[in-house]
Amino acid sequence: MDILFKQPIIRLWLYLSFSTAVLFSPTLFHWLGYFGLFMSLLWLEKVAISIIIRSLKSFFYFLPIMIGFYFLISIIMSQSTYWQILTEIGSAMMKFLLVMAIMNAYTFGSGSGSVFQAFRSIWVQFNKPWRKVEDWFLFMEMTLRFYPSLQRDWSRWQGIHKALGLNVANGRIRRWKETARQLPGMIMIHLHKADDIANAMTLRGYGQQIPRGVARPIPFTFGHFSTLLIISFIFITLHNFAQI
Numbered sequence: 001m002d003i004l005f006k007q008p009i010i011r012l013w014l015y016l017s018f019s020t021a022v023l024f025s026p027t028l029f030h031w032l033g034y035f036g037l038f039m040s041l042l043w044l045e046k047v048a049i050s051i052i053i054r055s056l057k058s059f060f061y062f063l064p065i066m067i068g069f070y071f072l073i074s075i076i077m078s079q080s081t082y083w084q085i086l087t088e089i090g091s092a093m094m095k096f097l098l099v100m101a102i103m104n105a106y107t108f109g110s111g112s113g114s115v116f117q118a119f120r121s122i123w124v125q126f127n128k129p130w131r132k133v134e135d136w137f138l139f140m141e142m143t144l145r146f147y148p149s150l151q152r153d154w155s156r157w158q159g160i161h162k163a164l165g166l167n168v169a170n171g172r173i174r175r176w177k178e179t180a181r182q183l184p185g186m187i188m189i190h191l192h193k194a195d196d197i198a199n200a201m202t203l204r205g206y207g208q209q210i211p212r213g214v215a216r217p218i219p220f221t222f223g224h225f226s227t228l229l230i231i232s233f234i235f236i237t238l239h240n241f242a243q244i
Helices: 002-006 008-023 028-045 049-055 057-077 082-108 115-126 131-163 172-203 222-242
Strands: none
Touching: 008 028, 008 082, 008 115, 008 222, 028 049, 028 082, 049 057, 049 082, 057 082, 115 131, 131 172
């Protein structure tokens, strides 16, 4: 079981395969089966269901708008009855809700290691002097590193406003407008930080040795590759079984 959650590539493939299987689940019976599998994953990953529910609040805010657009387009573009349209809407919303919950479980899960570090560990073994690939890996790693920092600064800014009693009585629309006004400036601050890091990396000789090494390489063996095939085979079998 450790191989599923400790190897980043296998863990990512497991969740992507699971999400794809949910989107293409043909019956409600198998959707419920996938929901049971999702609850098992939460238990294995040690993620509380309350955390997943809180992470889906934004989805529930926009759910009426999505349903309204879907219903209106279905009436105009199709010849389906009202009951058929409502059934399709319910099925689609349940699938999307479960897919979002699955990927949030992936984010909050207990898996260790970086996905891009694992891919770089594989890439280094090819020993190819391709600068663009190295730049792409660096860009993705820095993006994932700066996003939590931006999120922490934004939460700190909101906490300061609450402590000072600012925008406490405002409605949701006014808070969204305030967010749209403040967010660009905060993004610019982090862009300047990124420039400082880029200059420091240039001074330390980034790009003079391609490919770069990996400080803590993550192994990917034939056993790991076989695990990817087994995961794919299981979900393809479940999907085909659903159609019998």
